[in-house]
Amino acid sequence: MYKIAVIPGDGIGKEVMEATLNILEALNIDFEFIFADAGDECKEKTGVALPDETIEIVKKADACLFGAAGETAADVIVRLRQEMDLFANLRPVKSYPGTKSLFDDLDFMIVRENTEGMYIGDEDYIKDESGNITGATAKRVITRDASERICEYAFKYAKENNRKKVTGIHKANVLKKTDGLFKEVFYEVAEKYKSEGIESEDFYVDATAMYLLTRPKSFDVIVTTNLFGDILSDEGAGLVGGLGLIPSANIGEERALFEPVHGSAPDIAGKDLANPTAMILSAIMMLEYLGEKEAANAIDKAILKVLSESKTVTGDLSGKSTTIEMSEAIKEKIEF
Ligand code: NAI
Numbered sequence: 154m155y156k157i158a159v160i161p162g163d164g165i166g167k168e169v170m171e172a173t174l175n176i177l178e179a180l181n182i183d184f185e186f187i188f189a190d191a192g193d194e195c196k197e198k199t200g201v202a203l204p205d206e207t208i209e210i211v212k213k214a215d216a217c218l219f220g221a222a223g224e225t226a227a228d229v230i231v232r233l234r235q236e237m238d239l240f241a242n243l244r245p246v247k248s249y250p251g252t253k254s255l256f257d258d259l260d261f262m263i264v265r266e267n268t269e270g271m272y273i274g275d276e277d278y279i280k281d282e283s284g285n286i287t288g289a290t291a292k293r294v295i296t297r298d299a300s301e302r303i304c305e306y307a308f309k310y311a312k313e314n315n316r317k318k319v320t321g322i323h324k325a326n327v328l329k330k331t332d333g334l335f336k337e338v339f340y341e342v343a344e345k346y347k348s349e350g351i352e353s354e355d356f357y358v359d360a361t362a363m364y365l366l367t368r369p370k371s372f373d374v375i376v377t378t379n380l381f382g383d384i385l386s387d388e389g390a391g392l393v394g395g396l397g398l399i400p401s402a403n404i405g406e407e408r409a410l411f412e413p414v415h416g417s418a419p420d421i422a423g424k425d426l427a428n429p430t431a432m433i434l435s436a437i438m439m440l441e442y443l444g445e446k447e448a449a450n451a452i453d454k455a456i457l458k459v460l461s462e463s464k465t466v467t468g469d470l471s472g473k474s475t476t477i478e479m480s481e482a483i484k485e486k487i488e489f
């Protein structure tokens with residue numbers, strides 16, 4: 154039996170979570186879903202966006218499903234990543250038929266370092282003698298340990314998932330010390346995996362922003378630092394047709410949290426219009442993490458069928474179905 158912490162959160166987070174649990178409950182797998190509060194509504198009710206009780210539930214679970222939070226998203230998700238040391242952020246870039254994907258047959262994985270880099274929150278103002286703010290600085294931290302851990306994760310992921318190549322992305326020509334170290338560590342790890350048949354290469358992040366548009370099919374697994382990973386993965390989302398389709402995983406040594414990339418979408422919340430695919434694909438990533446590969450594949454195939462037929466899909470995919478109708482259609486297509 155798997156204990157799954159479920160945080161629906163705000164807005165469409167609740168709707169896509171319901172649509173996803175609808176599918177998980179139909180599987181022949183024993184789940185115990187433990188619901189926990191977090192987000193804007195939780196803050197209104199209890200005074201805090203992320204109660205200690207929620208953190209406790211998540212820590213005791215085998216995995217966590219997270220819908221979306223609203224304005225409190227940073228307090229909720231950044232804190233959860235820290236509390237659970239979820240150092241690897243995985244964002245697949247995969248094209249499905251029947252979507253607004255710019256390319257067919259895209260399938261690569263972006264592995265983003267999730268704990269340091271530009272996101273340590275160490276910013277300062279520069280002030281003149283009278284105390285006027287004349288500028289600001291932000292500190293960027295790259296450590297050997299965190300770089301090794303994320304590069305090792307990316308190469309291991311490549312090996313275990315039949316991927317052939319890992320591309321390290323950096324800006325070592327300008328950020329000589331920080332990204333110089335990241336690049337050095339990347340090739341140390343790459344060397345270990347050479348004999349396993351995993352190729353390696355590295356590019357500057359600016360060139361990569363272009364290559365993602367001009368030759369995205371040349372990528373297999375990308376590994377990069379926090380901020381670059383954040384930006385490139387949104388570019389990846391744009392490549393394959395938008396937020397309603399993009400899942401993500403936050404993985405630590407012992408814990409993991411799965412969430413769609415999108416937010417609470419206040420413009421469509423409460424109208425049953427949200428595309429549940431991103432949340433369902435996040436649940437598929439959770440099933441893979443738990444070792445339930447067969448169930449993961451079965452749902453993935455069902456999604457593929459529903460998207461290809463373009464009949465029972467939501468408005469963002471030019472369809473007329475509701476969130477739950479699309480979830481039902483996917484459920485009906487699952488072959489056990
Ligand atoms: P958003 O992702 O909520 O929405 C952006 C646009 O995409 C909207 O037009 C929305 O209708 C559409 N969209 C998003 N998901 C969709 C889906 N599943 N189906 C169909 N259309 C979808 O981002 P936005 O508008 O920047 O932020 C709204 C709120 O969400 C903010 O309060 C923000 O802080 C929060 N947020 C939370 C995140 C999280 O919990 N991880 C991530 C991003 C934003």
Ligand code: MG
Binds near residue numbers: 383384387
């Ligand atoms: Mg982002």
